[in-house]
Amino acid sequence: KAGVTQTPRYLIKTRGQQVTLSCSPISGHRSVSWYQQTPGQGLQFLFEYFSETQRNKGNFPGRFSGRQFSNSRSEMNVSTLELGDSALYLCASSLGVGTGELFFGEGSRLTVL
Amino acid sequence: GIQVEQSPPDLILQEGANSTLRCNFSDSVNNLQWFHQNPWGQLINLFYIPSGTKQNGRLSATTVATERYSLLYISSSQTTDSGVYFCAVLVITSGSRLTFGEGTQLTVNP
DSSP states (O other), X not given: OOOOEEEOSEEEEOTTOOEEEEEEOOTTOOEEEEEEEEXXXXXXXXXXXXXXXXXXXXXXXTTEEEEXXXXXXXXXXXXXXXXXXXXXXXXXXXXXXXXXOOEEOOOEEEEXX | OOOEEEEOSEEEEETTOOEEEEEEESSOOSEEEEEEEOTTSOEEEEEEOSSEEEEETXXXXXXXXXXXXXXXXXXXXXXXXXXXXXXXXXXXXXXXXXXXXXXXXXEEEO
């Protein structure tokens, strides 16, 4: 079956703009979580969604937000982009909250100029 | 929160050599996963191993939950094994939040 699908794969934005990233989980998986990877900070948890509700949130400013739809697909949004938001954004899916193995998508690589 | 430490941070091998990567964690965990990050950034699942030992081809992993560490063994390494290996743990009270180590950068030379 299909894995976790993230779009777009690459994008370039300028400071002050906003961006929306999309994640489609593995069929049957209802939990979607997001991670940011930067050279300086490593892999950091952003937030987790299950049943259209945010269940957990990492230590990121309010410019980072997300949502989940009834089909479990998730989007994350970053508003008022800063240079430091340049990163690889990874989405993971799992069957449920704290349940079993997490599987990651290929990531969305964001460059902010 | 839980701390995850991986060692060594960097490892350079000749093709055919064996290696052991270590992951120490500071608290009890409900889930431990090993990943290989490919050059395009995707995290490839290697093992889901909260406890015990598993093997998959040339790779095997052991987690000793009571002593809070996990080991990843790579035997007869190949150049395609190069990349970053991450250990990540999950504590049930944190939902599906994985805490990652800083990774081991493995380079296998021909």
